[in-house]
Amino acid sequence: MASLLLRVKSKMAIFAHRKARGMLDGEYGSVFRGRSLDFDDLRAYVPGDEVRDIDWKASARHGSPLIRRYVAVRRQTLFLLTDTGRNMAALSRAGETKKDIVVMALGVMGYLAHRHGDVVGLVSGDSAGTRTIPAKAGEAHLERLLRHVSEHATLNAAASRIEDQLDHVARTVKGRNLLFVVADEVQASPALGQLLRRLRAQHEILWLTVRDAELVPGPGSAGGHSADFYSVTDSAVLPGHLAQSAPIAAAYAKAAAERDNARTVMLRQAGITHGEVDGSQDVVTALFALLERHRRAG
Incomplete structure (x- = not known):
């Protein structure tokens, strides 16, 4: 029996390129506003990211804007x-x-x-x-x-x-x-x-x-x-x-x-x-x- 989740992931790959899927991830992560977060890593800025999440010092060293990413302390x-x-x-x-x-x-x-x-x-x-x-x-x-x-x-x-x-x-x-x-x-x-x-x-x-x-x-x-x-x-x-x-x-x-x-x-x-x-x-x-x-x- 064909996997429904595999079909979903395949359609996601067709309808959204890699940068767009990254932005979709970011939008989902913003739903639980005010939750307790721990710093995870840095990634390149993409249009639609919150300016307040830019790490200006790291961006200056890197030469292009970098965004701070966080992980939730607890699962939602x-x-x-x-x-x-x-x-x-x-x-x-x-x-x-x-x-x-x-x-x-x-x-x-x-x-x-x-x-x-x-x-x-x-x-x-x-x-x-x-x-x-x-x-x-x-x-x-x-x-x-x-x-x-x-x-x-x-x-x-x-x-x-x-x-x-x-x-x-x-x-x-x-x-x-x-x-x-x-x-x-x-x-x-x-x-x-x-x-x-x-x-x-x-x-x-x-x-x-x-x-x-x-x-x-x-x-x-x-x-x-x-x-x-x-x-x-x-x-x-x-x-x-x-x-x-x-x-x-x-x-x-x-x-x-x-x-x-x-x-x-x-x-x-x-x-x-x-x-x-x-x-x-x-x-x-x-x-x-x-x-x-x-x-x-x-």
């Missing part, structure tokens, strides 16, 4: 949190199955944690239940987490309900941790907003939304414009000729925009840094932007 804990309900078996905006994008995003973040010596756990599930896999170190453990997500996010799974997984974390996960949430296009609500504010008071939270497929696929898509469309959520059918109707398309676009705006406002009010991704080819860039915004927000 990253919890990957995702929905494995049947919504994640649907297609994304880029035409891939959403769970493939989820696995890529969780894999990249988990691998960054591994490189920093942090431990990684998983909270996942659907409306039928939530499962926690305790945080551990090592690539074999990270592979197990990715495999669990990939195998459980199927069309046969129960309905998606990320609120249940978030509530589970609020009730059971102690201490201050980093939560990396990868979710569907969730519907904002007062109850969810209150839950997110409660979680944010305890944890650092990063949120990545996997975008839905368009109502009508573009030219050349499988099935063509005459095909009927199905909702993975409730198996409702939208006949192809109705999906192409201008009034229906306009109403759908308006509803989607209102939902997206409400979600953005909810996450912003909770103090959660968030981003969006259409496909796996965008994951590395989206995560870099997400981590950078989180650092600047702090």
Whole structure:
């Protein structure tokens, strides 16, 4: 069976050159602000590094800017949190199955944690239940987490309900941790907003939304414009000729925009840094932007 983590690392190598991956490492390391650090070594300055981390004396001797790198005195804990309900078996905006994008995003973040010596756990599930896999170190453990997500996010799974997984974390996960949430296009609500504010008071939270497929696929898509469309959520059918109707398309676009705006406002009010991704080819860039915004927000 092919390794999911190996696939993640291969895609990281394709989508980000060595300097960019180094910058991604640096952004991840900045998440736990104020933690106790010990000096590790020096490395060359790259755009995006904090000027305050430049070692000016060493830079003068070397002839070019050098950055001080530090290691955490203690390991930090990253919890990957995702929905494995049947919504994640649907297609994304880029035409891939959403769970493939989820696995890529969780894999990249988990691998960054591994490189920093942090431990990684998983909270996942659907409306039928939530499962926690305790945080551990090592690539074999990270592979197990990715495999669990990939195998459980199927069309046969129960309905998606990320609120249940978030509530589970609020009730059971102690201490201050980093939560990396990868979710569907969730519907904002007062109850969810209150839950997110409660979680944010305890944890650092990063949120990545996997975008839905368009109502009508573009030219050349499988099935063509005459095909009927199905909702993975409730198996409702939208006949192809109705999906192409201008009034229906306009109403759908308006509803989607209102939902997206409400979600953005909810996450912003909770103090959660968030981003969006259409496909796996965008994951590395989206995560870099997400981590950078989180650092600047702090």
